[in-house]
Amino acid sequence: MIEHRCEKVLVVMPAHNEEAAVGAVVRGVLAHKIADVLVVDDKSHDATAEAARRAGARVFRLPIHLGAWGAMQTGLRYALRHGYRYVVTMDADGQHLPSTLPHLLSPVMAGRADVAVGSCVERVSQARRLAWRVLRRLSGLGIEDLTSGFRAYNQKALEILASPAATLLDYQDMGVFLLLSKMGCSVLEVDVPMQTRLNGHSRIFNTWGCVLWYLLYSGTLCMSKTRHFSLFTSNGRYTP
Template identity: 40%
Template sequence: MADGAAPSGRGLLVVLPAWNEEEALPGVLAELRAAMPEADVAVVSDGSVDRTADVARAAGVRVLELPFNMGVGGAMRAGYAYAARKGYARVVQLDADGQHDPTEIGALVATAEATGADLVIGARFAGKGDYEVRGPRKWAMKLLSSVLSRVTRTTLTDTTSGFKLAGPRAIELFARDYPAEYLGDTVEALVLAARHGLVVRQAAVEMRPRAGGTPSHNPAKAALFLMRALVALFVALTRPRAAGAEATQDQEAGR
């Protein structure tokens, strides 16, 4: 179900998947409005049981409510479907917990315009900021980045980043087929994009600690993250390649 402000244009839509984020969401929306006043905004309340949807409505943005929690992948599929239906040219995924700095959206847009990329990943480990991870999570991220850089034929340093920009071809693809499983919205989405011949690039961004709510992970779950990340990568790589995608990638590589 959708309500709130009607789209003012068909350029950039910022989608915020949100599960019980009433605490952080007002500040994030205020920052977003200040940084990107020209962008339309949609909050996907992912089965929230707090006031997430009410807070978003009070801010005057579009609200998409899911009846139960589907995870980031399911929430973003709803966001992409909405964007495709309304004809938006670009979608930016922004966390509702304050970790993604709205002022960095410009870096994603600039990279898309400069490179013609269909999908731009906001990378924490590309020389900007001091965001750090340690232990098994760091090892998993390095392994994922190494493998997925080969798959996408570009250098990627942060393949689990949820801060990303999708262009028209990516919106069309993700609106009909977006992974909803654990890490599917990051790892498997990158493989899916590559298998369909989309051009993937990254932009260096700075990220912050979450502004409120409950974190998805904690140090005690680091080893589990490693195992699940490897499973997610295996599942992603077993997906069939779309017909013609390899030829498209070869053409892009030869530019």
């Protein structure tokens, strides 16, 4: 069993217009009593922040809309600044089940990996399968569920992803995994169930136009990975 008092775990939820779902997700996490919750409100136009706060989360409201990765990195930096040893990132729309948190955290807290990715390939659409197949071939990465935002990070991974180098990224998948690989982090996939999101839709896979843009952006990162990542800071670490 994971003991929160000894291990300081923070769940980071980026949220944009998630008033309908975020409260239930926060309450589900807090019910397990293994982690604190930080909701990073990415300049929502609804009552996302209020719903999250009423459910028991700490809330950080961004003054401008940064997108999912920008909001997530804000949470990672908060975690380092406040002494958390582990962070779990999860969506605020209800896809990720709080009951699977101990399962996801276990290999990271046991030292078997620096990063654990909650993987659920059964949920994917045809567009997503095509994108993953192309990007795995281009990048050489063996990760099956490339776009899952349900992840657990240890402090080594946190310092890398909170660094200015990671601020250059737009999405949470290919660039993040390539940077982690470059800096020597081990990544392990953990099979978890997921459910249909309670609110909203995928930013990447909403239309074929979004898919094509995502493939162009991520494919460029993959093909230029050696030169691109040699420009990163020497140790890839963030100092709060």
